[in-house]
Amino acid sequence: MSHASDDVVIYSPLNPKAPSGSGLLGCGADKVKGMARPSNVIEVKAEGGQGEHSAPYPRALVEFFIKAFTDPGDVVFDPFLGSASTMVAAMALGRSCFGMEISAGYCDVAVQRAQTFAKKPFLLAGSGATFEQVKLGRRLGQEDAIKEELEEILATGGTR
Numbered sequence: 001m002s003h004a005s006d007d008v009v010i011y012s013p014l015n016p017k018a019p020s021g022s023g024l025l026g027c028g029a030d031k032v033k034g035m036a037r038p039s040n041v042i043e044v045k046a047e048g049g050q051g052e053h054s055a056p057y058p059r060a061l062v063e064f065f066i067k068a069f070t071d072p073g074d075v076v077f078d079p080f081l082g083s084a085s086t087m088v089a090a091m092a093l094g095r096s097c098f099g100m101e102i103s104a105g106y107c108d109v110a111v112q113r114a115q116t117f118a119k120k121p122f123l124l125a126g127s128g129a130t131f132e133q134v135k136l137g138r139r140l141g142q143e144d145a146i147k148e149e150l151e152e153i154l155a156t157g158g159t160r
């Protein structure tokens with residue numbers, strides 16, 4: 001039994017630029033066909049309802065690696081948290097999880113998904129504010145900024 005796979009590109013510092021001129025780093029001409037083998041293919045069921053992220057990992061895939069590399073009680077770190085699949089998988093397996101996410105929108109998706117799974121509110125470190133309070137504070141801040149801008153426009157007679 002074997003799995004078909006796409007060509008696998010060899011990444012190497014010796015190949016600093018893609019020959020296609022795409023600007024991709026380390027993407028050389030060396031390609032390997034058929035590297036996928038039963039031993040290195042992990043089959044998991046795709047899962048719906050993982051939050052609004054464009055590229056969520058199936059939770060079962062993350063769980064496979066968490067089980068393989070950590071013990072219950074360990075701490076898992078995901079620097080590209082997205083919709084928090086890693087955090088949810090870590091909680092389900094009795095691990096803690098820290099994560100980073102560059103997109104403010106996806107941070108919201110992650111917090112909402114993780115706290116729904118945990119069935120308890122997540123609190124902002126320092127202030128202890130709930131997610132709902134943080135969201136409200138953010139909205140009020142935006143409303144203040146809009147109000148200030150409007151006042152400025154009116155003060156200049158609508159010339160800016």
Ligand SMILES: C[S@@+](CC[C@H](N)C(=O)[O-])C[C@H]1O[C@@H](n2cnc3c(N)ncnc32)[C@H](O)[C@@H]1O
Pocket residue numbers: 053055056057058079080081082083084085086100101102103106
């Ligand atoms: C492939 S997605 C991760 C999906 C995640 N495993 C899930 O199941 O939802 C990669 C995420 O990394 C985030 N990201 C990209 N660059 C980042 C950076 N420098 N620091 C933190 N997050 C980053 C993106 O916004 C994106 O949500």
